[in-house]
Amino acid sequence: AQSVAQPEDQVNVAEGNPLTVKCTYSVSGNPYLFWYVQYPNRGLQFLLKYITGDNLVKGSYGFEAEFNKSQTSFHLKKPSALVSDSALYFCAVRDVKGNTPLVFGKGTRLSVIA
């Protein structure tokens, strides 16, 4: 079975500071990992994904994520947070060998304070 945990319901960070949103996963095989962002009353927007290769993945809007196989983590990061980054962030996983839909975490609300 696949699962994703986002251990923090809320993350607060000052504008200009680095931000991290945490994600850990569980799959029986190797994972495909995704990050999405959701603004109020909107659908999810794709930010980035890890398939294979380089553990540091770069995505949209200056976001990046680091895949760590030993810790089964895929934390989302940004070097300098903007107020406009305030939103709900979702991590999702799919087993490489499975033919199943994505499994999403419960989301982390990021608040960037000016």
Added chain:
Amino acid sequence: DGGITQSPKYLFRKEGQNVTLSCEQNLNHDAMYWYRQDPGQGLRLIYYSQIVNDFQKGDIAEGYSVSREKKESFPLTVTSAQKNPTAFYLCASSLRQEHQPQHFGDGTRLSIL
């Protein structure tokens, strides 16, 4: 402009009534999905379809029904058997390859009158 269109944006249901949420995509994606979003619970999968005329139940299919008669369309019916239908409903689509991301519509908010 390619994308996923969900309609209506807001929908109200009376007791005992079935309502249908529309989802249309022009991305030429084979797979389509319906999720329910409640505060603090993330996204829960209701139904998904990987090909026309075929669909599978997700984690919370009870009280819902779907059809997939056309590649572009995947309507969701919330039946009267769904006793707590108030939620934000999201439709998504993707190419069938497992590493492809899902693309989402802007959702339908369903409330009870």
